[in-house]
Amino acid sequence: MFFRKFYIDLVEGxxxxxxxxxxxxxxxxxxxxxxxxxxxxxxxxxKGFLKSRKFNIRVISVGNITWGGTGKTSLVIKLAKSLPDFKIAILLRGYGQDEVDLIKNSLRGDSCKVFASKNRLKILTSLSSDYDLAIFDDGFQYRRVKKDLEIVLVNGKEGLKRRFLLPLGKLREPINSLKRADVVIIMHSLNRELGSFLKKINPKLRIFQGRYIPQNLRDLRGKIYSPRDFLNKEIACFSAIGWPEGFLNSLKELGLLPKLKFIYPDHYQLKEEEFRKIEEKCLSSAITDLIITEKDKLRFKFPTQLSLFILEAELQINPEEEFLNLVRNVSVFKNLK
Structure with missing residues (x-):
């Protein structure tokens, strides 16, 4: 963990x-x-020297151009829920078990199935004609498949200017790669300057704003609590997601200011001895309530004296109806390619 945190701190200056x-x-x-x-x-x-394969099934890609914390998985879930009449296959890269479990737990039912594999082309080839739509989670860099709609999420708080490519910076590919995107969702901030910058790269881009609206808190048994229930209590929070600042901002928006903050790198697999140290620090500070994210709840599989609460937050896209109509009519966008 030390070297991973050191590297992230170095990249972020x-x-x-x-x-x-x-x-x-x-x-x-x-x-x-x-x-x-x-x-x-x-x-x-x-230039066509390498081929992107076209399938009869419609394909939507949800991706990013930087690593960490743009909300891809939440958007995949939102898209699937907005298309209840479609039989959907969701294809993930095969790493990050927390995303796989989160999507499966959020989309129970026969109309949606989740596949996790490094060879998503093989999975897509094997799908039966019963499926109406395939959604690629983290699909922007996956060019072996031709998509009907390329959606890219960008962190509006961080922006894209003066960004280096990996491993010195966060960019996964050059910014001009956004020329092949259809939609960009600017997350976490109403960044009009960034929107203008993106339009210069790709004048055909459709740009939307995205943010998380914090709602309530939920315990592990599913009972809902109001944020007001925690206003006069000492609390702690835990995060192992790509952009923990968003989680902390959501808590602040609800008036919740954790006394202790436990921030770990994205996808971090918490060991029991590490959790015991967290538990000990909380109890020694007279804190019994630990607030976590939906994605992080799967990391806590240990018996504990702490009460764990999940922050519920809704992903809102603005203008939402225009965006969802665009997705529902994805076949129209075949002519844009």
């Missing part, structure tokens, strides 16, 4: 010193090499 400059120089050289490889790959696809 929280590390200083002469040794850090040396590390950044090395990462800069790797970033240049990575840019060459990714740009060459995109060029080969753009």
């Amino acid at each position: 929280r590390k200083r010193g002469s040794f850090i400059i040396f590390i950044k120089l090395f990462l800069f050289l790797l970033s240049l090499l990575y840019r060459v490889v990714v740009s060459l790959r995109n060029y080969l696809y753009d």
Whole structure:
């Protein structure tokens, strides 16, 4: 965990010193090499030397151009729920078991099935004609399949300008790759400057705003609590998601200010001895309520003296009806490619 946190702090500019400059120089050289490889790959696809396979089933991709914390999984769930009359296959990359379990738990029923595999082309090929739609979670970089709608989420708080590619920065590919996107959702902030910047890259982009609206809190048995129930209590919070600032901002919006904050890297698998230290710190501070995210609840499989509460938040897209109509009429967008 130490090295992972060190790397994230370095990329996000929280590390200083002469040794850090040396590390950044090395990462800069790797970033240049990575840019060459990714740009060459995109060029080969753009010019047709590498082929994107077209399927009869309609395909929507939900992805991003940076790593961490844009809300892809929440949007996939929202899309599936907004299309109750469709039989949907959701395809994930095969890593990050928390996303797989979260989607499965959120979309129970026969109309939607979740597949997790590194070879999503093989899964898509094997799907029966009974399916109406395939949704790719984290699909923007997956170019082996031709999509009918490319949706990209961008963190409006962080923006995209002056961003380096991996491993020095957060960009997974050059910003001009957004030329192949149909829709960009700017998350967490009403960033009009970013919207104008994106339009210069791709004038055909349809741009929407997205944010999480915090609602209530729910215990692990499913009982709902009002945020007011916690206003006069000492609380702690835990997060192991890509952009924990969004979670903390949601708590603040509800008037909840945790006395203790336990922030871990995205996808972090909490060990029992680590949880016991969290539990001990809470109890020694007379705190018995620990607030977590929906995605993090699967990490807590240990008996505890703490009461765990999940923050419920609704993903809102603005203008929502226009966005959902666009998705429902996804077949129209075949002509845009």
